[in-house]
Amino acid sequence: MDTVSSRTREAPLVMLLLTLVPSIAVAVRVADALWLAAGAVLVMTGSSVARAILDGARPAGTPETGTPAADGPGEEDRTARWLRALVISSLLTAAFEAGLLAVAPAASAALGIYAPLLAVNLLVAGKGGPDPSGASPLRATLSSLRNGAWFAGGLVAIALAREVLGAGTITLFPVSGFGGTITLSPLLDQPVRALGFAGGGLLCLGYLVAAVRAVLARKGSAAPRAEASR
Amino acid sequence: MAESIRHAGPGDPATSAAPHLRVRMSTSRMAWLASLSLLPAAAWGIVLFGLPALIVLVVSIASAAAAEAAATLPRGKVTLGDGSAFFTGLLVALLMPAGVPAYVPAAASAFGILVVKQSFGGLGRNWMNPAMGGVVFALLSWPGLLSQWAAPLGSAAANAAVPPLEALRAALAAPGPRDATPLAVLARAGYGFSGLDSAAVGWVNSHVLAPLGTRLQPGTLDVLIGHVAGGIGSTCAPLLLAGAAFLLTFGVIRWHLPVFYIGTFGLLAFVFGGLGTGQGWLAGGPLFQVLSGSLVLAAFYAAPDPVTSPLMNTGKCILGAALGVLTFFLRFFGSLGDGVAAAIVLGNCISPLLDRWMERRKVQELGQGVA
């Protein structure tokens, strides 16, 4: 089944939403999702800006140093680009982690391993949009911000659903006078706790992707619908 | 349960590619037959637990029907007539405590129909049992609500609302002398059985067994006929077995899975069940364990579901044994109730893999035969 569906193209938005999979583990409270989304936006944007700048410093098409020019974009070139992307992405993630630890240690603890995982998680996310290489840093920034917004939107939407239905609360940031947690009493009594577990996150994401597809199809958008044909 | 039959498709399995064709036979009859065979147990549940039980049944079935209608209406064809939604709602209700708030069985049924069944294409295409999937969802969401049971009619005893299995666990958790059988343990702990039970057991003991030198434990009748706290339809083994016999006769289910399931579980319970609680080897009280919780109900009505159980008889036996092992471990060490619903859904997960493995072996065997 997936042999064929993988070859039909998914809408870029759907591909982007897929990169949410590890991150939805923390999408159980809205505040945590917001922090992680902020980190994602930072890493995505920073990565593509850095890439645009570095690529801009060399004319497009010039092979990386050390690869045989005759190969063109060969295996080694790909590996080199991949490594470079890793460097950028992991440094940005480390910066985000350090910042988060300083500003909101509780959130840092709540995000656990999923903050550092942004380093590799988003390598794929960047491919969801138009290829930023060759684009100016400004366009790269805008493109990544847009991707980041979708990522954040999906993550927060899932967190909202899971927290409201699964715990009867909405956890935001404590601001003067406001403790940070909104409680919804009728739901607080016996919330649907199953939504707060890993399975709940996967189910929510699955139906979210389906909803996105339905909306895209209805809009008759240019992105081809992914239907596995036999 | 009984939503469809899967057959290996036409053609030599050695040459046809996976997946094999699935031919669906007339399913209405099977699902309605299955529901029919559950009616005695449901009726007994209403007798035992009264109006609350009836409410749970109605709500659960209505929810399943509504979910099924909502899911199939957009596609133009409402499939309520095939009886499978009715069966799912019925099965979910029979596993619930009588006094549970209505939204719990409603949610369980709706989840089972919408997520577990219709999302995968509806009748015959699901890999997880809809009723069991819904029950597990409910167990994970509202564990507290699903462990508040109702006392059966005619039991005025203080702890009558505690099912025997849980009472046994509580009694064994406390320090003290250990009796040989579960019923003896319960008697010592002061678990109350019904007047009918005392009368009947007393009579049998004094008139029949005393000359033979043995005696029945008080509570034997109650446990046997299911006059104890528990799921609405899961307590009365005789009625369930009668329904199962009905299904077996009509070929709706095969005997392999239930027999291996109950047999394996019983054996493990017998040999190892008494170990953790200081009663020693071979002291697990297998009959008590088999009759407790929803084992009998699940073994005949959920596990052998032709849609989600292995194709070949060997596979059925293997899965049955696996379910027995899983139920044993999950009941004696696990956290999700009596271990049955969790075991069934885990079995649903491994069943396709088991099928594949057996297909492979068969293809290999055939290949060798041909060559």
Next chain:
Amino acid sequence: MSWAAVVFTFALVDNVILSRLLGLETGDGARGGTRSVWLGGSIAVLMSVSAVAAWTLDSLLLVPLGLTMLRTPLLVFVVAGIALGFQALAARFLPAVLERSGVSIPRVGVNCVVLGLVLITTRAEYGALQSFLAGLAAGAGYLLASAMMGAIRERLEIEAVPPVLRGVPLQLITAGLMAYAFMAFDRGFLARLLGA
């Protein structure tokens, strides 16, 4: 934690795919059968070797020098390096492995599974042997989960599935239901099983 506890936890209780949501492949990467066995085996090897390497790095370098802030980038490189090394070795000595697991090793090697496991073991400050065992157990859990999902996918009938759900959403829903089933293996279960 005892060995048994480590194995049980990483394979079942906190299954990398079904509990930690790492390494769930959707679309192209998601196939079952022998492919998942080879892939799972490769991942198990990658994870255990990486875990030990990470332990070495962490205990000999990062912690004594107080450089834990650099943990993320350094671990990423350790994992990437090991994955590349694995690919080179396999290409040289065991090409069948690469062929049969089917996916480019660097991509797999650095996807969230291996890095995630390494992060878990370093943060929990496991010893070398424990990390190694955790990696193997996690790989076994990965193998189990992906084999089961592959087998389930094979028997799905796409024509009957509502179009918006075909493909990725249904894979996610399948994983979600399986994750619920696996919740039967929880810490309480583990504690009673091993404590008994």
